[in-house]
Amino acid sequence: MKTHLSYFENTFKFEDLATIDAVGKDENGHFILLNQTLFHPQGGGQPSDQGTLQVEDVTIPIHRVKAVDNMVRHYTDKNYSFLIGQEVTSSLDQAMRLNHARLHTAGHLISNIIENIAPHWNTVKGHHFPNECFVEFTSQNDTSEAILMEQLIQEIETCIEANYSISMDQIVGDKVKELCSNLKFSIPNDQLVRIVRIGDFPFSPCGGTHVKSLQELKGLEITRIKIKNNTMKINYDIR
Template sequence: MTDEIYAKDAYVKTFKGKVTSLEGNGIILDKTAFHPRGGGLESDTGEIISEGNHYRVLEVKRVDGKIIHVLDRIEGLAINAEVEGVIDWERRYRMMRLHTASHIIASIAYTKYNALITGGNITPEYAKDDFDLENKDLLPKIVEEANQIANKSIPVKVYFLSRSEAMKIPGVVKLAEKMPPDVQVWRIVEIEGVDLQADGGPHVANTKEIGTIEIIKVENRGKGKKRLYYTVKP
């Protein structure tokens, strides 16, 4: 199993590891700070460096529990090769800001309007979330409140709980039609006094880092289906 560095410290930009397996045009490492695609987030990209050779990390994905780093080429790499991983930090950090913003928005939608997220995706440029809301005019109000919360400089904490303890928390899973994770230890992301969710992705350490959440557009996708596109600005 790969040690998932990003799950414990989202601010690790470089790391050293070892190749444990070659998988087609990708490699598996004993540890990684690259976040694989999942949980609505696109994957990290960056570089793998080994013996002076630079390999571009095009995509990172989880397949059958294995984290595969898809490279532009694998010639020169072998099992047990020592490598350095370098995260494309600008890309990662924007997704961290958007990800934490999405948690604040989801929390307001849930606590005030009992609305769950029915789908979504986060890219470095923008995020989109679908809500089971009847009135799309509520979304600008939610974003306005989310900005007020972000500006309060609230710490964002990451910790781990047993499944039984996590299941006692109301609203710990805010995705509609998603079963609670079938694992015994859950990773919890807590925005103090605002939100607490089971979540596997990288976040900023303080809401002040988000910047300003700006709406790109709001769409009516049908009865009880509203989509919000948004980005973050410094």
């Protein structure tokens, strides 16, 4: 069994129909399994969506979403087993979805720019939670923080001004290996993988939510660059 991930198709679809397939409980509380979901489960450095499921006069709050074994668990307040088989209207917290998509896309942009202007830095980690966003890189070479900061800010401005579009697609594993340089994990040849690309920057495999174009990242600010022991951490925010 696998939950169909409808959010892959459109970041800006905030409401959709789904069917409750099952309910369950784990260490995080009661959860609901749907046949398809608009909710982005926490992962890849990006927090989960929140929202509600509506069945007639019953409103089910969804406060956390997590993927376990290809099934997306929508965590809620109690056992809703009496609604199994019912069609529900899924509604996302729109402001939260858009904020997460902007912060996450900004992480991609910073990673792309740094690997372009200073290719010895390799992205190793992204964390795109509101008020604590950062991208982390490693390198064996020393670089001046001040020079990088100046170049990065300039490049961000240029890219946003050029308003590059963000494209997304789902392709099979062997094609991903052709398109994505520096793949850091193995992918079976026949597995479908979601890939993302900003403008002409390299493709990246990614299951997150992204805005359509860089104009939506206006207000992106680099708040700190810290280099220590071959690791560089770049903190940022969108104000």
